[in-house]
Amino acid sequence: MYYGIEKFLHAFSSLADLGQEIADTRDYREMVETALQVVLGTLAIRRGAVVEYERDKNVLKFIAARGISHELPPDVAFDGAVVKDLCAGGACGLNLYADEGSGANKELAEKCRALFKDFGFELITPLIIRDTLLGVLLLGRKVSEELFSELDRDVVCAMARHIGVGIYSHRLLAEVEVRAEENRRLYDDLRETYQDTVRAFAAAIDFKDTYTRGHSERVGLYCEIIAREMGWDDEQVEGMIVAGYLHDIGKIFVDREIINAPHRIDAKLLPELNGHTIAGYELLSLIKHPFTDIPLMARHHHERVDGGGYPDGLTGDQIPIGAKILTLADSFDAMTTDRPYKRRRTLEEIIKDLQENAGKQFEPGVVVAFARAILKEIKGETEDKRITKMLAKNYDDVKSIEPLLVELLAKLESPSLNTSTATS
Amino acid sequence: MEITESGVKGEVICSRVEGSVAIIYAQGYLNKISGEQTERECRNRLEDGYRALVLNFSDTQIVNSIGVSILLGVIDAVEETNSRLCFCNVNNHTAQLFDMLGLTRHVYLAPTEEAALAWSSKDQTAGVAAAAAATAN
Structure with a gap:
């Protein structure tokens, strides 16, 4: 299918914008919200969301949404089998309503439709880094009412990888900060122990x-x-x-x-x-x-x-x-x-x-x-x-x-x- | 004629009203900062009771993907309130972008502000009273 040069240039420039926004925005939520805006603006989609997968609770947590409500929707309980299927690959840019794809993807689409039936999303793209599901990018219909083309889906998948990297980096950074805080606490404890020991020594010296x-x-x-x-x-x-x-x-x-x-x-x-x-x-x-x-x-x-x-x-x-x-x-x-x-x-x-x-x-x-x-x-x-x-x-x-x-x-x-x- | 200015960080969004139509002037590069201010101004005008918005792009050379997403938010707000939206003075490149992405299915592109006002004023008699009342308040 011929992907018009104008569309290509717009998508290409949007991809560059996305990379810059992810690299430059320090606040995590702001970064995800902006990334979602870039994706929606690239294909002119009114509604979309980025949900984060919380493995310990097995839920999908909305961290950015546009066009569905003013407030973020509540968490969505997630089926472990769906996580496995999403990670298995082939689900990048999965159209939830198109009658296409393999049997496995059809089944996955059906499950995801049930999960997000209230929101009107049509395209689902898992955010996967190193075989780990970090979240999902959910997109509604294009304002042009055109179906998502193969190349649209390629663009979405490329952008999803960018967003995945952004989320992954944020998690790493958050983990490093937690570890650094733990280390600081441990260091303070050690320092206190050292000072107590020093004081005890001083008392022992003076006692003599x-x-x-x-x-x-x-x-x-x-x-x-x-x-x-x-x-x-x-x-x-x-x-x-x-x-x-x-x-x-x-x-x-x-x-x-x-x-x-x-x-x-x-x-x-x-x-x-x-x-x-x-x-x-x-x-x-x-x-x-x-x-x-x-x-x-x-x-x-x-x-x-x-x-x-x-x-x-x-x-x-x-x-x-x-x-x-x-x-x-x-x-x-x-x-x-x-x-x-x-x-x-x-x-x-x-x-x-x-x-x-x-x-x-x-x-x-x-x-x-x-x-x-x-x-x-x-x-x-x-x-x-x-x-x-x-x-x-x-x-x-x-x-x-x-x-x-x-x-x-x-x-x-x-x-x-x-x-x-x-x-x- | 009422002209207001709003905005932060040196980016000023101007708007004015003419009859029952609110005209908002998008500024410079329509990206996250200026785009969000533009969207806020549009939503404020809709909250004030205006049921026809004209977004004038005469000072806007480029609209990026975030700008498009924000304009989609404006379209949503306009449709939620059964209002009308018209863009005017859109340069060729941006007009092609809006057309290519399908925005023109939801927004009328007028060549000039006068043409936009003429288009927006059609069938606006119902909205006039509400907008006039809002202005008086």
Whole structure:
């Protein structure tokens, strides 16, 4: 049969439109509705529908319809045998009312007529991808009242394949999204488990040291606040909190008598106490942490930027920035809490100590970040009041250190006096 | 004469009424966006009580398959309300397309808006009162 060149061009251009609409339209229903419009407009058919086959319920669900009612019709129960026949092939563009085709197709047409008798559809085309029935394209009569030609049916079948691919891609995408969501949930659960474990470790570490209960948790808090003030992202900040919780984990290998000694440890026992940095590093290196450098931070949290620390006597840039934050957080907590052999120092003394030791024990940039964070809390420039609340447990007038902090910042932030050695 | 404009995203659909006939001006490329606006405008006019619609294609060069499908929706709406529909100023290419697809079995193609109005006004006496009442409201 001669398929007029005009019809051919219209069908060809419609096929191109269909491909583009399926590729470009992100919303699933909109994609199917538009695809249906393209098919209907190609052959000038008033009524049509795309139904999706829901295998688990064995129903056909209308997802797009035109020319039959304003609302989508209810689901149609589907016979498993019909699904099999539709998938068997040969049913592409099956005319439900034409007295043609093989015996099997006649039987199939009869069954489908019964299914869709209320809608006036004449042509049925299964949407099959990889031998799986995804749905069915249903078309009514052409406005020209002409019967569907062989080539009309070829065009419909080509378009049905496009729509099938669109539905298949959507299902794949939906499945990927569900899997990704499951993975996200699993990851969050794992992360929570990791954090709980870290907290439990921290409690175990601090339990050994009678005088420093809550030390690791407080160091974690200070680390968090300093890292945030330094502009680190959430993931890095979380890593810093974990480092704060675990930095003293090596102390579980140190004799309880040494840790709780009511006096300064003498030179003979000092190596065992100081060895907690290396012990912690070795222990933490056995664990695969979701954050980098946790073992190194534990190893180097007693280093000094002037090289006078331990265990490796590193200087400036050689010390990881996380370890420098830990050093300050750890020292600040040691200075603000009572120890067996030493009472806590006044806040004034501590701020002066931080200023004096910036560039010696501490990284100046880290001191500046911490001072700025405390000052913001005192001045009410932030809703976060965790440092001042923590300090208020042991100090009556935390606000009194405001001038000292201002002075510290003026000195350390001044380019001429800034002795910053590293921000590796 | 009443002229209204409607539409979104820079695509404006104009329409006006003359007597009991509503004239809708299809704009540019009749595709999904402009086609749906055109269909909405036609349905609004039918809801207003107009029983004769003239769709003027003087600014439309191309109608794609989605446009055809939308025009079939307009034909449906017109037939549901026992109204009349006439297309005018349709270019040759589009006229051939409408003819080839069988739309001309349901729609009269007039060469000009005047001819369309003349065709649409025939036997419209019954609809005049309803449309005038709708306009007054």
